Every structure is written in C-alpha cells, then in structure tokens.
Amino acid sequence: MIDNLEYNTEREHLIIPEYGRHLQKMINHAKTRETKEEREKLAKAIISVMGNLQPHLRDVPDFQHKLWDQLFIMSNFELDVESPFPKPSKEVLSERPDPLKYPQNHPKYRFYGNNIKTMIDVANTWEEGELKEALVYTIANHMKKCFLNWNKDTVEDMVIYDHLYELSNGKIDLRNSDEDLSDSSSLLRSKGKYNKKKKNSNRSRKRH
Numbered sequence: 001m002i003d004n005l006e007y008n009t010e011r012e013h014l015i016i017p018e019y020g021r022h023l024q025k026m027i028n029h030a031k032t033r034e035t036k037e038e039r040e041k042l043a044k045a046i047i048s049v050m051g052n053l054q055p056h057l058r059d060v061p062d063f064q065h066k067l068w069d070q071l072f073i074m075s076n077f078e079l080d081v082e083s084p085f086p087k088p089s090k091e092v093l094s095e096r097p098d099p100l101k102y103p104q105n106h107p108k109y110r111f112y113g114n115n116i117k118t119m120i121d122v123a124n125t126w127e128e129g130e131l132k133e134a135l136v137y138t139i140a141n142h143m144k145k146c147f148l149n150w151n152k153d154t155v156e157d158m159v160i161y162d163h164l165y166e167l168s169n170g171k172i173d174l175r176n177s178d179e180d181l182s183d184s185s186s187l188l189r190s191k192g193k194y195n196k197k198k199k200n201s202n203r204s205r206k207r208h
C-alpha cells in the first residue's frame with residue numbers, strides 16, 4: 001500500500017493550480033480521445049465544471065471566453081477542439097511584458113513624494129475657477145505637511161509657494177497670495193495623533 005503513495009514532487013506540474021489536479025487529469029484525458037467529436041464533448045463538459053469552480057467570475061465580462069482560454073492554456077495548447085472564441089496564442093502568452101515606467105524622481109524635493117508632481121500636473125489641466133483654486137491650496141497644504149514630516153520643524157508658507165511654483169514649471173503661482181496655509185502646529189499635531197493611533201493598533205495586533 002505504501003508503494004502506491006503518490007508524492008506531489010513526483011506529480012505533473014499544475015499549470016493553473018486553482019482548478020486542482022483532477023481537472024488537469026480530465027483535460028489530459030480529453031487530449032487523448034481520437035475523434036474530434038468526442039474531444040469537443042469532453043471540452044464542453046470541462047468548461048461547465050470550470051464555471052462551477054469559479055462562480056465569482058460569472059459577473060466578469062467575457063466569462064466564457066476566459067474559461068476557454070484557460071482550458072487551452074492548461075492543455076498546453078495541445079487540445080484539438082473548436083472554440084467559440086479566438087484561441088489564445090502560446091507565443092503571445094510567453095512574451096515578456098514591457099518594462100514598467102517608474103515615476104520620475106525629483107531628488108531636490110524628495111520629501112514631497114512622486115504623487116505631488118502628479119497632483120500638480122492634474123491641477124495644471126483644470127480651468128481657472130474656484131475648484132482649481134481649492135485643489136491648488138489642498139496641494140500646497142499637503143506639501144507643507146510632507147515638508148514638516150521630513151523636517152520636523154516649522155516652515156514658512158513662502159517656501160512652499162516657491163517649491164510649488166518651481167514644480168509646476170511656473171504655472172501655479174501663489175507667491176503673492178494673502179491666504180495662509182494650515183498652521184504648522186496643527187499639521188504636526190494631526191501627525192502625532194495618527195502615529196499614536198498607529199502604535200495602539202500595532203499593540204492590539206501583538207496582543208492577539
């Protein structure tokens with residue numbers, strides 16, 4: 001009896017493990033059938049089983065198309081049956097994706113983070129008006145908070161306005177503004193509350 005034990009290390013590699021080994025064996029069996037009619041009958045039965053195993057995919061657009069693609073992938077593209085959808089290409093599937101474009105860094109003002117530049121670029125696309133003004137001051141306040149997180153001290157609003165002017169390529173100019181940004185002490189206080197809350201949360205997790 002022990003001689004008949006099957007170890008995972010000796011078993012066939014599962015291409016899509018989520019479906020389990022029995023479904024993989026069904027697909028391997030379908031590949032061995034001599035007539036196309038029998039293979040297609042088995043393929044449709046396998047698709048039905050796959051659908052029952054992945055009920056959360058029923059609301060996904062092209063649900064059936066996804067299942068048929070997975071069937072061909074699990075058969076190593078060797079199952080000779082007709083599909084109601086275009087068959088996936090093994091060559092396309094094995095292609096490496098294009099390298100991701102990492103966000104451009106701004107070492108001079110690294111403490112603001114990369115998202116600030118994105119927010120500024122978005123603000124530059126908005127039409128002049130109250131909404132854009134509100135967004136610009138929100139960005140400026142966030143920049144001040146980031147600066148304080150890095151510097152842990154006070155900072156004059158004019159410093160933030162100068163940095164904002166530079167990062168926006170001169171398109172956002174608050175240097176002559178009469179409106180003040182949030183007070184440094186209130187920003188530091190909100191940061192302290194956040195850190196205290198985070199510490200308490202970590203302690204609670206450790207107890208459990």
